[in-house]
Amino acid sequence: MKNIIISSEKDYFKKYKKSVTEPEEFWETIASQFDWKKKWSKTLEWDFNTPSVKWFLNGKLNITENCLDRHLKDFGNKTAILWEPNNPGETAKHISYKELHREVCKFANVLKNNNIKKGDRVCLYMPMIPQLAIAMLACARIGAIHSVVFAGFSSKAIEGRINDALCKMLITTNEMFRGAKTIGLKAICDEALKNCPTVKKVIVFNRTQTPVAMNPKRDVFWSEEIENASSDCPAEIMDSEDPLFILYTSGSTGTPKGMVHSTGGYMVGSTYTFLNVFQYRTNDIYWCTADIGWITGHSYIIYGPLCAGATTVLFEGVPSYPDYGRFWQLIEKHKVNQFYTAPTAIRALEKQPISFVEKYDLSSIKVLGTVGEPINNEAWQWYHKYIGKEKTPIVDTWWQTETGAIMISSLAGITPEKPTFATLPLPGVQPVLLDDNKKEIVGNPAEGRLAIAFPWPSMARTIWNNHKRFKEVYFSTFEGYYFTGDGALRDEKGNYRITGRVDDIVIVSGHNLGTAPIENTIDEHPKVVECAVIGFPHEIKGNALYAFATLYHQEDASEQLKIEINNLIAKEIGVIYKLDKIQFVNGLPKTRSGKIMRRILRKIASGETTDLGDTSTLLNPQIVEEIIKNKI
Numbered sequence: 001m002k003n004i005i006i007s008s009e010k011d012y013f014k015k016y017k018k019s020v021t022e023p024e025e026f027w028e029t030i031a032s033q034f035d036w037k038k039k040w041s042k043t044l045e046w047d048f049n050t051p052s053v054k055w056f057l058n059g060k061l062n063i064t065e066n067c068l069d070r071h072l073k074d075f076g077n078k079t080a081i082l083w084e085p086n087n088p089g090e091t092a093k094h095i096s097y098k099e100l101h102r103e104v105c106k107f108a109n110v111l112k113n114n115n116i117k118k119g120d121r122v123c124l125y126m127p128m129i130p131q132l133a134i135a136m137l138a139c140a141r142i143g144a145i146h147s148v149v150f151a152g153f154s155s156k157a158i159e160g161r162i163n164d165a166l167c168k169m170l171i172t173t174n175e176m177f178r179g180a181k182t183i184g185l186k187a188i189c190d191e192a193l194k195n196c197p198t199v200k201k202v203i204v205f206n207r208t209q210t211p212v213a214m215n216p217k218r219d220v221f222w223s224e225e226i227e228n229a230s231s232d233c234p235a236e237i238m239d240s241e242d243p244l245f246i247l248y249t250s251g252s253t254g255t256p257k258g259m260v261h262s263t264g265g266y267m268v269g270s271t272y273t274f275l276n277v278f279q280y281r282t283n284d285i286y287w288c289t290a291d292i293g294w295i296t297g298h299s300y301i302i303y304g305p306l307c308a309g310a311t312t313v314l315f316e317g318v319p320s321y322p323d324y325g326r327f328w329q330l331i332e333k334h335k336v337n338q339f340y341t342a343p344t345a346i347r348a349l350e351k352q353p354i355s356f357v358e359k360y361d362l363s364s365i366k367v368l369g370t371v372g373e374p375i376n377n378e379a380w381q382w383y384h385k386y387i388g389k390e391k392t393p394i395v396d397t398w399w400q401t402e403t404g405a406i407m408i409s410s411l412a413g414i415t416p417e418k419p420t421f422a423t424l425p426l427p428g429v430q431p432v433l434l435d436d437n438k439k440e441i442v443g444n445p446a447e448g449r450l451a452i453a454f455p456w457p458s459m460a461r462t463i464w465n466n467h468k469r470f471k472e473v474y475f476s477t478f479e480g481y482y483f484t485g486d487g488a489l490r491d492e493k494g495n496y497r498i499t500g501r502v503d504d505i506v507i508v509s510g511h512n513l514g515t516a517p518i519e520n521t522i523d524e525h526p527k528v529v530e531c532a533v534i535g536f537p538h539e540i541k542g543n544a545l546y547a548f549a550t551l552y553h554q555e556d557a558s559e560q561l562k563i564e565i566n567n568l569i570a571k572e573i574g575v576i577y578k579l580d581k582i583q584f585v586n587g588l589p590k591t592r593s594g595k596i597m598r599r600i601l602r603k604i605a606s607g608e609t610t611d612l613g614d615t616s617t618l619l620n621p622q623i624v625e626e627i628i629k630n631k632i
C-alpha cells in the first residue's frame with residue numbers, strides 16, 4: 001500500500017490535479033493496490049439525476065480478505081485490535097491478525113449455522129468490545145449486511161431500524177459497562193423485539209456475569225455457538241457494488257435514513273483516506289475514540305485501519321472514568337501515535353484541571369485529529385498546546401455518514417493546517433460552494449452551501465428501501481450536485497471552513513440529531529399541544545437542545561412535566577436526545593402559512609435577541625416578546 005501514500009505537499013497537489021482531470025485513472029491506481037478476486041471491467045458509471053453511482057463495476061472481492069487474509073503471511077502476529085476494557089483493572093487484549101481472522105471465520109460459521117445468508121440483514125446492538133468487530137467482519141465474510149445500532153439508542157429506535165431493514169438476526173450482550181454503570185442491553189432488545197417479527201435469532205454475548213432472560217425459541221449464547229464452529233470459512237465472493245452495511249443517520253424530517261454503503265468503493269475510500277490523512281506507518285498504534293455505532297467507528301476503527309494492516313485501539317469506556325485522565329493515561333500506556341477524537345470530548349476535557357494531562361507522557365503522539373462538528377478556536381488551541389505540545393499536526397476532518405470517508409482535511413504533516421478550518425479536499429473530492437440562485441461561486445474568499453460536484457468511491461449509494469428519498473434529500477436541492485446540508489466558507493487559498501448545518505439537524509456532543517423526531521415525540525405527550533426543538537450553543541456539547549412547547553392547560557407547566565417529557569424522549573428515541581431546556585410558552589412564532597419560525601427561536605435561545613430580523617410577517621408577532629421575557 002506504500003505507493004498510495006501522499007508524501008509531500010507538492011505530491012498532494014499533483015495527485016489532486018490528476019484526480020480531477022483523470023478521476024478514473026486516478027482511482028484505478030489506488031484500487032489496484034487491494035486484493036480483488038476479479039478485476040473490475042469499468043471504473044465508474046454515474047448520473048447524479050437518477051441518482052446512480054457505481055464504482056469498479058463487475059469487480060469481485062471480499063473486504064475481509066483485504067482486512068485479514070492479506071496480512072497473514074507477512075504480519076499475522078501483529079496486533080490488529082488492541083482492546084482496552086472499561087474497567088482499568090481489567091487487562092487489555094492484543095488480538096493479532098491471525099487471531100482475528102480465526103475468530104471472524106468461526107463466527108461467520110455461527111451466522112451460517114443460524115441460517116444467515118448473503119444479502120440478509122443482521123442488526124448489531126453492542127458495546128465497544130472485540131465481539132462487535134468480529135460480528136461485523138463475520139457478516140462481511142459471508143455477504144450479510146450489518147446494521148450497527150449505537151448502544152445508547154432506545155428499544156423503540158432499535159425496533160424502527162430492525163423493521164426498516166427487515167433484519168433476520170440481532171446480536172447483543174447481556175449487559176454493557178459504561179464508566180461506573182452497567183446497562184442491560186438484552187432487556188432493551190427484548191422490549192424492541194416484541195414488535196420485530198422478522199428477527200428469528202438473537203445471539204447474546206455475556207459481557208458480565210449477570211444472567212438474563214433467554215427466549216428458548218429464539219435466543220442463543222455466543223459462547224455456546226462458537227464452541228464447535230469451524231475456523232474455516234471461505235470468503236463469499238461479492239460484487240463491488242453489493243451492499244456492505246446499512247448505517248442509520250438522522251434526517252431533518254421523518255424517520256432515520258438507512259444509508260447503504262457499497263463493498264468495493266467503500267473499501268478503497270476508507271483505506272485511502274485513513275493512510276493519507278493520518279499518515280499511518282507500519283508499526284504505529286492508532287486510536288480513534290468514536291463509537292463503532294457511528295460512521296467514524298465503521299470507517300476509522302474497523303475497515304480503514306484493518307485494510308491498511310494497522311493496529312487499531314478499541315476502547316470500551318468513557319473519557320471520564322475512573323477520572324478525566326483516562327484518555328491521556330491510555331495514550332501513555334499503549335504509546336498511541338495517532339489520536340482521533342471529537343471536539344465535544346476535547347471541550348469536556350479542557351474544562352478539567354490540567355494536572356490530568358500533565359501526569360502522563362504523551363510523547364508518542366505524532367498526529368491528532370478531530371471529527372464530527374466544527375472545532376472552535378479555543379478547543380483547537382488547547383488541543384494544540386496541551387496534547388500536541390505545539391508541534392503535532394492536527395487534522396480537522398470533515399465528512400459525513402453519507403460520504404463514507406473523509407472528504408476535506410489536511411494530511412498530517414504534509415499539507416498546511418489552519419485552526420478551525422478543515423482546509424483542502426482530499427484527492428478525488430470536488431467540493432463547490434453554491435449560492436441562493438443555485439450557482440457555483442467561483443473565486444475566493446466565498447461563502448455558501450457546500451456541495452460535491454463529482455462522485456467519489458465511498459459515497460452512499462442509496463437510502464435502504466427509499467431511493468426516492470435519497471434523491472430528494474441529496475440530489476434535488478441543487479440539481480447535478482450532491483448536497484451536504486452544510487454551510488461553508490472558503491478563504492483566499494481555497495481552504496474550507498465548515499460553518500454548520502443549514503437544515504434542521506443539530507449536532508449535540510458530536511451526535512447528529514434530527515429535531516423532527518424529537519418534536520414528534522414531545523407532541524405525543526397528552527399535555528402538549530405542539531412544540532419546536534432547536535439547537536443552541538453549549539460550552540461543552542457544542543450544541544444542546546432547547547424545546548419551546550405549548551400546553552393545553554397552562555397550569556400544567558411544571559418541573560415535573562419537564563422530567564416527564566425528557567423521560568418520554570429517552571424511552572422513545574434515546575437518552576442522547578434529552579433536552580437541556582424546556583420552555584412552556586403561550587404560542588410559537590409562526591408564518592402566515594403556519595410554519596414555525598425556528599430561525600427566531602434559534603436566535604432567542606442563543607441570546608441574540610437584538611437582531612431578530614423582520615418579525616412583522618409573523619402571524620403572532622407579540623408572542624416573540626413574551627418568549628424572550630421568559631427565556632430560560
Ligand code: WTA
Nearest residue numbers: 371372373374396397398399400401498512
Ligand atoms: C458535521 C460524522 C465541521 C457536519 C463523520 C456534517 C463537521 C455532519 C466536521 C456529519 C468537521 C463532521 N468540521 N463539521 N470536521 N465533521 N461535521 O454523519 O455538519 O455523524 O454534515 O458524520 O457533522 O455527521 P455524521
